Amino acid sequence: MDVDPPFDNNENSDQQSITIEKLLDYIALVALNNITGFKLSKLNTIKEALAKYNVKYNINLGITRLQKQAKVTFNDKDSYNKFLKMEIILQLKDENSDDIKNATLNISPLKPEKQVMTSDQQKENTNHHTIQVIDIPVYQKAAEIRASFEILGEIERLYTKCAGFYQIAYITYKSQEALTYFETNWRYHVGKDTVRVLPLSLNQDDHTLRKQFPLKLSGLAYNTSGYDLEPVLLKCKAKSCFIPAAMIRGRYSKYRYAYIHFSYDED
Structure with a gap:
């Protein structure tokens, strides 16, 4: 039986491999x-x-x-x-x-060249379309959150995660114009619950401002909601409102006080 001669590794040891690249059209x-x-x-x-x-x-x-x-x-x-x-x-x-x-x-x-964005540019572009929503009670469903915020514009993506007795939501709108409302409004409503909204495009100074002038409002009636406080918030020019809550005897219960924030010390 004829067999091929064994391959000599040393025979071609000095030869260099040649790569032929296909030319682009x-x-x-x-x-x-x-x-x-x-x-x-x-x-x-x-x-x-x-x-x-x-x-x-x-x-x-x-x-x-x-x-x-x-x-x-x-x-x-x-x-x-x-x-x-x-x-x-x-x-x-x-x-x-x-x-x-x-x-x-x-x-x-034939095909217009797409503008390739770096990962940093893509992140910055997404940030200008996205808001972070905090203080959402755990019992609020994603569908209810979406329905509330969809009033302002078409939502491309919504993501929620739990944080203790609350949820944090990240909402990305298709149009940047939907975020115009939150340039001056720090709070929003999901049902009767008041939530705080932070556009991801906010700089550090804007983040600091939203925590700078707090006030504790005590003596609230049992199970008072942010929606119930809305007339008071409007009258005193409050920008945001947070009512803490806890699980008491297996039930989600709001405390009888709230933290409200202002944009100026004079307010």
Whole structure:
């Protein structure tokens, strides 16, 4: 039985491996709607124009038709980018007369290049669409939270997590305009519960301001909600309100005092 000779590892030890990389194609499209003539003659017109303007495209692939456009392929990005910026003017004979008219080639990329954002840029962009909501009682369902905040705009994503007797929610809106309300309003309502809202785009000074001027309001009636205190909060220009709660005999019960915050010491 014939066998292959054993492979000698030392025989090719000095040879270097060669990697052949596939060249990238850069494809531009040229509109055909403003070029007179039949299908083939339109492509020939473009070919002649590119030769006249010394456009360095891949002549081996030629100029081909792609639906209502002509496809021009380039091997290098510099020539491709230069072509996209060129103004190529054709002199065409009018179909209904012997008049000569000028037509400019309408050039576009096959796929517009996407702007690639860094992870920091993506995070910053998301932050300008996202709010953090705190002091949400544990009994509030995600659907109720969504329904309350969806009044301000379409919600793209909502995420909640538990923190003791409360929940923290992160709500990302599709439009940044939805967050305009929270530029001056620090509180919101989920049902009859008052919650505090912090846009993720707030800087450190804004965070400090929201904790700077607190006041404890005591002597509340049993199970008073933030919604019940709303007339008082409006009258004294309070910006936020937090009523602590605890589990007493297996029931979620609010304490009979609240912490309210102001934006100015004078308030």
